[in-house]
Amino acid sequence: MSDTFTLSFRPEIVFTDESDRLTLQFDPHSLTLERPQPGLKSALKHLKHSALTAAQLTALVAEADGVQDGLNFEAELQKLINLGWICHSVLPLATAIAIATDYQLISPVFERDKPFIISRFAFLRQENEQLVLESPLSKAKIILLDWRATALIGKLAQSNSSFTLENLADSLIDVEIVQSLIQLLIATKMISLEPESEALAEWEFHNLLFHRQTRLKRLDDARKSKMPRLEDRERSHFIKSPMSDKVVFLEKPHLEALAKTDISLTQAIESRQSIREYDNQPITLNQLGEFLYRCARVKEIYTHEQDIMNIGEFTKRPYPAGGALYELEIYPVINRCQGLNSGLYHYQPLSHALYAIADGNSEVETLIFDAWKSTGMQDVPQVLLIVTARFGRLFWKYYSIGYGLILKHIGVLFQTFYLVATAMQLAPSAIGGGNSEQFGKIANLNEYEESSVGEFILGSLKQ
Numbered sequence: 001m002s003d004t005f006t007l008s009f010r011p012e013i014v015f016t017d018e019s020d021r022l023t024l025q026f027d028p029h030s031l032t033l034e035r036p037q038p039g040l041k042s043a044l045k046h047l048k049h050s051a052l053t054a055a056q057l058t059a060l061v062a063e064a065d066g067v068q069d070g071l072n073f074e075a076e077l078q079k080l081i082n083l084g085w086i087c088h089s090v091l092p093l094a095t096a097i098a099i100a101t102d103y104q105l106i107s108p109v110f111e112r113d114k115p116f117i118i119s120r121f122a123f124l125r126q127e128n129e130q131l132v133l134e135s136p137l138s139k140a141k142i143i144l145l146d147w148r149a150t151a152l153i154g155k156l157a158q159s160n161s162s163f164t165l166e167n168l169a170d171s172l173i174d175v176e177i178v179q180s181l182i183q184l185l186i187a188t189k190m191i192s193l194e195p196e197s198e199a200l201a202e203w204e205f206h207n208l209l210f211h212r213q214t215r216l217k218r219l220d221d222a223r224k225s226k227m228p229r230l231e232d233r234e235r236s237h238f239i240k241s242p243m244s245d246k247v248v249f250l251e252k253p254h255l256e257a258l259a260k261t262d263i264s265l266t267q268a269i270e271s272r273q274s275i276r277e278y279d280n281q282p283i284t285l286n287q288l289g290e291f292l293y294r295c296a297r298v299k300e301i302y303t304h305e306q307d308i309m310n311i312g313e314f315t316k317r318p319y320p321a322g323g324a325l326y327e328l329e330i331y332p333v334i335n336r337c338q339g340l341n342s343g344l345y346h347y348q349p350l351s352h353a354l355y356a357i358a359d360g361n362s363e364v365e366t367l368i369f370d371a372w373k374s375t376g377m378q379d380v381p382q383v384l385l386i387v388t389a390r391f392g393r394l395f396w397k398y399y400s401i402g403y404g405l406i407l408k409h410i411g412v413l414f415q416t417f418y419l420v421a422t423a424m425q426l427a428p429s430a431i432g433g434g435n436s437e438q439f440g441k442i443a444n445l446n447e448y449e450e451s452s453v454g455e456f457i458l459g460s461l462k463q
């Protein structure tokens with residue numbers, strides 16, 4: 001066990017000392033010790049209120065309770081570290097706090113005067129009015145307690161061939177403290193002693209951060225143990241209000257008749273392909289209406305008898321969505337469609353209608369132009385479907401996995417688009433990129449409330 005760092009309980013742990021009983025609580029777990037030995041009690045109090053090293057704490061227990069108890073303490077302390085209950089500090093500079101369980105902090109052996117550089121994955125951000133160093137490679141976050149720690153991190157971001165610990169410490173702080181800080185940075189993977197593996201080298205910073213943030217259960221997420229509840233002030237209705245007074249009501253297809261004449265599911269899956277060439281006769285308004293109805297209409301509105309999250313009304317639609325919250329909205333951009341003027345529309349899935357937002361002006365044309373460029377400039381798309389997410393429909397419930405969930409929903413919706421388009425003998429293709437800023441300007445959206453997250457093109461199949 002390292003003696004470089006001082007140890008303390010993580011700040012969220014509630015420590016109660018009642019006569020013969022000590023309780024440690026960190027939601028959803030708690031640990032109760034009945035009549036703890038005096039040395040153990042004292043060590044736990046030190047973990048709450050002061051800063052001793054693991055060796056000092058073990059010695060304290062061994063001295064008061066006996067050598068065997070000292071050894072037991074060391075093993076139990078290691079278990080608490082692995083659970084993420086213990087912070088490691090280099091005072092007065094920094095404290096490492098675990099952000100995930102299975103936490104290991106192995107103090108490394110390193111060559112004092114070999115140059116170090118902070119990982120390209122490490123980043124600084126402000127949290128609770130403190131500067132925090134994090135990295136998607138690390139299971140810890142490091143609270144920078146003192147401006148000198150920030151200055152040292154800044155120096156460690158530059159490669160320096162004349163690196164020595166003395167140069168780094170400069171006149172800022174004692175060189176031994178700088179050495180311990182570097183050990184903490186290495187132990188928490190903010191500095192790596194090894195070159196990046198080939199697999200890691202392929203990762204962009206933001207991809208790895210997004211991956212970790214959406215796949216890791218963070219210990220420091222204060223909301224993790226609370227049942228989420230939709231507060232009335234956060235409510236955004238399951239249907240967007242009409243975006244204009246120019247409405248085009250769409251035809252509803254005869255589903256029973258279609259069920260008899262459609263190709264089979266196997267045929268649809270097997271013949272589905274991305275098609276970016278169209279017939280001279282463009283897609284019709286009725287086809288667009290049928291397509292939207294089959295893919296994305298509201299089929300039913302219902303409520304749950306026991307609505308503990310205060311969600312209120314839910315909807316059923318042809319495609320699945322996490323929590324049945326349905327945050328996605330569809331905005332058809334019409335270039336060529338028989339029976340419908342070119343321009344930008346919003347699809348209202350309850351009334352099964354299009355609301356006109358803008359006519360086919362040059363700004364709207366740039367949306368079509370961008371999609372066309374993404375196809376390698378095959379035929380100019382007849383219809384571009386821009387899909388947005390209304391973030392407020394999801395984020396109150398799904399917190400850090402919210403954005404990842406939206407991308408999954410895009411996948412689910414796109415496959416529905418593909419299969420319905422195949423059954424209808426239309427030409428479908430997903431598009432991998434789009435300009436959400438440009439679209440937000442035209443549709444007058446507040447990017448933090450609603451923004452485009454996916455694009456899909458549709459047209460008539462070449463005869």
Ligand SMILES: Cc1cc2nc3c(=O)[nH]c(=O)nc-3n(C[C@H](O)[C@H](O)[C@H](O)COP(=O)(O)O)c2cc1C
Pocket residue numbers: 272273274275276374375376414429430431432433
């Ligand atoms: C999420 C996603 C993004 C895509 N982005 C584009 C794109 O930007 N441009 C394009 O021409 N095709 C795009 N495609 C279509 C793929 O190129 C196509 O699915 C792939 O080549 C396989 O061909 P198939 O769909 O005909 O089976 C995309 C497909 C998906 C699922």
